[in-house]
Amino acid sequence: MRGELRRGMLVLAVLSALREEQYGYSLRKVLMEAGIDIEEGTLYPLIRRLEAFGLLSSRWTEGEGRRRRYYKISPEGEETRGILLNDWDALGASIAKLTGDDA
């Protein structure tokens, strides 16, 4: 049950974190600092899928002796993020109503 809830908000979390350009490993750190612990085996494929959907753009760079693939949210990604954020706020308000009634 908890996994389902987490899976539902991962895309929003990743799109939000990638408003600043990151590479996979640094993105995971950013998410963990925000309290979202996600398995690398799940995060990295998710980033590539979001890129395949056109929500992210990427580029390879050379630095510090290694190649890194940096990702950043695209204009379509921003649009999707906006929609997801609205959905999230609406869901939060609904849950607050339901849990408020139970209290």
Place this chain on the structure above:
Amino acid sequence: MNWLGRYVKEVARYLPGRNRNDVAEELQSLLDEKIADREASLERELTDDEMVELIRSFGHPLKVAANYSGSNELVSRDLYPLYLLVTRYFVVSSIAAYLLFVVWRNLVVEPTFPGYQLGVAFNFTFAWIGIITVIFHYVGRHIESQHLLERWNPRTLPPAESETLPIAASAFVGMLVLGWFVALNLVPMDHSLDLLLGREGNLILTFVFWLKIQAVMVFPVYFLLMFMPAWTTGKRLTIIASDVAMLFGLGICMTLETPALPANPGTSSWLAVTAPLILSAWMLGNVIDIAHHIRRMGLFTSQVPIVD
């Protein structure tokens, strides 16, 4: 020991071809970062055991590759219940058709052991399950890529008063016809025009040939009825056409002599009596079916036809 290289190579083995190298390179880069981070915090190189544990925690190569592969459903969730129904009915009807075939052959042609042509029936049945699975896979992908279920228009629903076939019924009949086709294909024969037109003088094989043609025409209608359950004019006309074709074939069969069956001489006289009866009954059945569909289409009656 190059653990990283071994791991990335193993993951890459299961990745789809088009992105394989790109994904493998990125994976290598990410794992390099992770190792560098750990070594920086420990202020030393990782031991062999620590390296193995780090890789193990990343995930089994199959699982990681599967995550990169996107959709992992052979049949989409939306179509799965229908797919299950169809394959279940198909297996049941194939078994029934095979048993009928063995009984028929035992009674009419020659004494037949129960495992006769079982291998052929088995292969044919499971080949068709594979074909059905592939069809459902591509239909599901098409539905998903075109967002057909999201773009669904309630105006395309058939009128409440229109005649529809329950999904279970269309799946059952459809798979019965397919199973019937499986059984008919167990009869060894050359599919020649001469045989079809009765010029080879073989009543049984000519009859079977026309039955196959009818099955091939009928099956798509019932397959379509599973997804679009309303009886449209087109579907009815296809069934009528199959009945007309069968009547033509039966007409040809009626001109042929009942064959002698040297392998099972005791049934020869029995067949001589029953063959015309079977052909006549089949003819009558087709005529009744044609009349039923014509009536449903509202032709030659004052009944207002159900709107397509």
